[in-house]
Amino acid sequence: MSGLSLTYRGDAEMMVDMSALLPERLAGLTADDVARMTLPCGGGSARLGDLFDLSAGDAAEGLLIRPGGAILHRVGAGMTSGRILVAGDAGNHAGAGMAGGLLRIDGSAGDSLGGVLPGLPLGMRGGLISVGGDAGDRAGERMRRGIVVVDGRAGAYAAAFMVAGTLAVGGGCGPHPGFGMRRGTLLVGHPQDAAPDGFADGGTRDWLFLHLLRRALEGTGSWFERAGTTRAHRFIGDLAEGGRGEILAVV
């Protein structure tokens, strides 16, 4: 990927808030400009240039982040356009509140992937997040629009209180998937025999709109792009919230 690349070279296990590093904000800045930015980290703050090695390049072309041993929270949080590629793992709130653009995480993501930032009413509002590994708890929480695709597993409360949008989890979910879900789609890559709590069994069939989802995921290399079927078992719910959401378990 051309563009600006950041390679972490600070202390291992350092937690860094990356929410200021969005392609739309960094567009047109030189690597020196970016290096002078201050990021919250480890209970304090530090100049970005002291934490990362920067390549020359414009973030408008894309932002490549190599996390090394750091725990990078809020990568792409609030992002509205552009591309971010994380060549490794991301911390919590990756893509939280995201409204557009592409966030690709080669490794795993922490909690609240595409979810909601503290104090805000809604989670992700648009764009595409693709995760090659697993996701933590509350992935897609209060999500309003957009697509999150996780090749591995998601933790507890996946798509909790989802308002709309699509969360596709290839490896299955932890406890309470779709808890409080109002609308939207939670697509899981494995058959599910019993309806989750709050959901009604809607039967198995081929779902035409999943072809459209697959087209939207072209180029991501994600599990559903590779899946050869659009046949899925539908569970309708959360009935406590009107029952207009759905969990689709690929069969």
Added chain:
Amino acid sequence: MAGLRINGVRIEDTFAEAFPMTYTRLVVTADTPAWVDAATSSLTGFATSVIGCGCEAAVERLLTPEETPDSRPGAAVMIFGMSTGDLAKHVVNRVGQCVMTSPGSACYAGLIDGAKRIPLGGGLRYFGDGHQISKKFGDRRFWRLPVMDGEFVCEDSVAVAKGIGGGNFLILAASHRQCLAAAEAAVAAIRPLPGIILPFPGGVVRSGSKVGSKYKALIASTNTRFCPTLRAVEPETLLSPDVEAVLELVLDGTDEAAIRTGMRAGIAAAVAGGTAAGVLAITAGNYGGKLGPHHFHLHEVMA
């Protein structure tokens, strides 16, 4: 150029007069090509002339599964109307009554980009009675409406654009059979071309019209100057004694270039057999330049 002949067939020194229209393009898919045909035949039925039908529509071309959004067989359908509002009314009615009702069908925008848009699923979604589901993938919004065979998937809206209606040419032949054969050849030559439709049955019109009538209630009536059976009593007849039948092809297209390309291909195919095949002349319909700003002079088209 006054005496232009191709394969001995006289090309009249006249022009086809066409007028601006608004058009859109839909992509209709189904489980099999047969059900695509069922849906599109219904969708484009009774859509020959904007005068009597409100819109003009036909299949532009068939689509392979690789070309459609849901990887199924499909067809691109173009629908022309006189205004955006008029087109919107007819499109949503036709998709609702003819595509949504057809087993396994889905309907997508074939014109995706454009500031002017008309509703598709956005107007039909209420049929879902509260159970409709919106899905937005990228910049495109789709509606999933629960129906008796599963779900009807329909794009939220489709863009419209300015096009041209009424491109035409007429084939004058020594017999009805030969005239029809020439018209069929012309249709076969035009149908593969992009951006053009032939909205009349089989792509051919046999009842060309003139403006006005002796009856006040009618705005159009039979084109007496091209009716061979009236030749002896029609003072303004344009038919020589050896003409037994006339057939017309009407083309609607995206722009002048598309119409011109279609007319050229169609005329070339119609006269390919020459006078030996009974084709005597090619002419075109116009209203003296009063109807529309787009004039397709046959000699220029065939130059």
